[in-house]
Amino acid sequence: MPVMTDHLYSFAEWCELPEDERLKIEVVEGVRTVSPRGYTFHQRAVHRLVERLERELPVELSPLAEVDVVLATSPLTVRIPDVVVVDSAVVAANPPRVRGGDVRLAVEVLSDGTRRVDRVMKFAEYAEAGIPQYWIVDLDPPITLRAFSLVNGAYEADGEFSRAQVLLVAGHPVGLDPAGLTAR
Numbered sequence: 001m002p003v004m005t006d007h008l009y010s011f012a013e014w015c016e017l018p019e020d021e022r023l024k025i026e027v028v029e030g031v032r033t034v035s036p037r038g039y040t041f042h043q044r045a046v047h048r049l050v051e052r053l054e055r056e057l058p059v060e061l062s063p064l065a066e067v068d069v070v071l072a073t074s075p076l077t078v079r080i081p082d083v084v085v086v087d088s089a090v091v092a093a094n095p096p097r098v099r100g101g102d103v104r105l106a107v108e109v110l111s112d113g114t115r116r117v118d119r120v121m122k123f124a125e126y127a128e129a130g131i132p133q134y135w136i137v138d139l140d141p142p143i144t145l146r147a148f149s150l151v152n153g154a155y156e157a158d159g160e161f162s163r164a165q166v167l168l169v170a171g172h173p174v175g176l177d178p179a180g181l182t183a184r
Contacts, residue, residue, distance in 0.1 A: 024080050049181065100126070
């Protein structure tokens with residue numbers, strides 16, 4: 001299937017796109033968008049977040065890295081958050097992608113070229129999809145994590161943290177130190 005198209009992508013066309021390990025390919029209102037994968041600190045931070053969430057959340061919740069999340073089917077919007085937390089029952093079904101309504105927490109680690117998308121566009125899209133929690137991690141020193149919770153259809157700030165903190169994920173405490181996300 002050709003990668004270029006002169007029309008809005010349908011869900012079926014999206015499913016037929018080949019995977020590319022070098023690029024993040026998302027669809028926004030039917031239009032394909034491409035961004036490079038994150039550099040080493042970005043990858044390390046994503047890995048450490050998944051490890052920490054896996055260790056501290058109850059078995060009923062599962063963190064995943066870079067999974068396709070279908071936010072809307074018409075027009076099609078598919079995003080690939082750096083980390084999501086979903087119910088373990090969703091993972092047990094082994095779907096190729098998850099629905100926005102299945103996501104309890106979405107996390108984006110800011111990268112060059114995606115800062116505005118993560119802070120503005122995904123912020124609005126995840127809220128519209130009803131994702132209860134959204135975290136934005138900024139790796140520029142000092143490393144910070146901004147946490148948001150969905151209240152009446154809009155995200156409200158829970159705080160901005162650059163030191164060790166206990167945060168709630170779907171009502172469960174998770175200890176997290178933003179500074180440790182990229183340290184060796």
